[in-house]
Amino acid sequence: MTDIHARLGLRPIINVSGTMTDLGASIVVPAARAAVAQALDQFFDMGALLRAASSVIARATGAEAGLVTSSSASGLVLSVAAAMAGDDLAAIERLPDATGLRSEVVLLAGHAINFGAPITQMIRLAGATPVIAGQATSSSGWQVEGAITPRTAAGVFVVSHHCTRTEQVGLPLFAEICHAAGVPVIVDAASEYDLRGFLAQGADLVIYSGHKFLGGPTSGIVAGRRDLVRAAWLQNRGIGRATKVGKEGIVGVMAALDAWAARDVAAIRAAEGRALALWAGAAAGKPGIAAAIVPDPTGNPLDRLEIRVDPALARTTAWDLAAALAAGDPSVVVRDMEIEHGAFEMDPCNLHAGDAEIAARRLLEEIDIARTAPVPVHSDLAQVRRDRERPGPW
Numbered sequence: 001m002t003d004i005h006a007r008l009g010l011r012p013i014i015n016v017s018g019t020m021t022d023l024g025a026s027i028v029v030p031a032a033r034a035a036v037a038q039a040l041d042q043f044f045d046m047g048a049l050l051r052a053a054s055s056v057i058a059r060a061t062g063a064e065a066g067l068v069t070s071s072s073a074s075g076l077v078l079s080v081a082a083a084m085a086g087d088d089l090a091a092i093e094r095l096p097d098a099t100g101l102r103s104e105v106v107l108l109a110g111h112a113i114n115f116g117a118p119i120t121q122m123i124r125l126a127g128a129t130p131v132i133a134g135q136a137t138s139s140s141g142w143q144v145e146g147a148i149t150p151r152t153a154a155g156v157f158v159v160s161h162h163c164t165r166t167e168q169v170g171l172p173l174f175a176e177i178c179h180a181a182g183v184p185v186i187v188d189a190a191s192e193y194d195l196r197g198f199l200a201q202g203a204d205l206v207i208y209s210g211h212k213f214l215g216g217p218t219s220g221i222v223a224g225r226r227d228l229v230r231a232a233w234l235q236n237r238g239i240g241r242a243t244k245v246g247k248e249g250i251v252g253v254m255a256a257l258d259a260w261a262a263r264d265v266a267a268i269r270a271a272e273g274r275a276l277a278l279w280a281g282a283a284a285g286k287p288g289i290a291a292a293i294v295p296d297p298t299g300n301p302l303d304r305l306e307i308r309v310d311p312a313l314a315r316t317t318a319w320d321l322a323a324a325l326a327a328g329d330p331s332v333v334v335r336d337m338e339i340e341h342g343a344f345e346m347d348p349c350n351l352h353a354g355d356a357e358i359a360a361r362r363l364l365e366e367i368d369i370a371r372t373a374p375v376p377v378h379s380d381l382a383q384v385r386r387d388r389e390r391p392g393p394w
């Protein structure tokens with residue numbers, strides 16, 4: 001048990017779920033922690049600090065310029081607002097009243113995701129109206145063309161495991177169609193490792209979370225065209241003020257970007273591979289439990305271990321096994337986004353020393369408890385989902 005958890009009366013968590021906002025995102029890398037600690041008792045010309053961060057972002061992404069925001073969600077709102085209002089200070093002050101501005105934002109139906117909140121709501125927060133192109137299961141270029149009007153301010157394109165993965169217009173075609181109409185393209189790549197590819201494929205602005213794979217403090221990054229980045233920055237005189245980032249977020253993400261460039265990819269991959277092998281070993285030979293290494297769905301260089309549960313043989317379900325792991329002390333939280341399909345994943349990207357071993361031991365224990373229990377456990381999935389969606393007490 002850590003000091004901080006003991007002091008606050010909270011249960012420690014072993015995160016085998018990934019970079020989850022609900023769990024505090026990620027382990028902040030030492031360089032970012034040191035930078036935050038140094039910055040907290042200092043003053044800065046915040047404009048100058050943000051411009052220094054712009055250079056760091058430009059170096060990391062190949063973009064002309066960059067802006068640190070309080071989160072990716074905020075980065076999305078400010079990017080859409082930038083595409084609408086540009087550097088018109090009066091318009092910036094009027095938002096989210098978009099009278100007289102281009103205010104439609106084209107989004108593929110398969111990209112209308114919920115990352116904890118609906119992305120369409122982030123578009124609306126800026127004062128824009130989402131215009132959905134295509135259907136949930138497919139989209140074509142002509143549907144994007146048809147959705148663009150003289151009132152279109154931007155196209156928003158999402159790269160995420162949440163998106164529909166089949167029969168979708170890709171970024172190069174989406175960008176080509178938008179650009180032919182003079183419409184800038186904003187890419188939400190909050191959880192993607194690739195800092196350069198989306199700009200290379202035609203994004204005018206691309207958004208990353210500072211607190212996900214980068215291991216920075218809570219923050220967002222907007223990278224891209226200098227005029228649009230500046231317009232996003234100017235939003236701090238308007239709606240951006242409600243989500244402004246502090247000096248700690250800015251210096252922290254600058255340090256995290258530098259640390260990211262210098263990281264030892266091979267050593268990280270090897271450590272992650274050892275965790276996966278340990279967990280696969282714990283599951284091996286257990287009746288009704290099948291473990292398989294699965295690649296990241298959007299191509300991030302990260303593998304996870306899928307634990308598939310056959311309730312008839314394992315005498316428990318994937319969701320009951322995940323719940324048992326989460327209910328333990330320490331709480332082991334697995335990745336359960338597709339649990340209705342009878343499997344969960346274990347993600348090795350956010351482990352402290354010793355966490356992988358504890359997670360393996362807890363997995364083994366809970367599999368054995370289920371196997372030897374007098375009655376099999378089989379909770380009703382619909383009820384489990386209803387319970388989960390119900391907001392907790394305050």
Ligand SMILES: *Cc1c(COP(=O)(O)O)cnc(C)c1O
Nearest residue numbers: 021071072073115160190191209
């Ligand atoms: C996590 C995520 C967000 C939100 O990121 P924050 O930085 O936590 O606001 C937005 N879009 C996608 C695709 C995400 O994965």
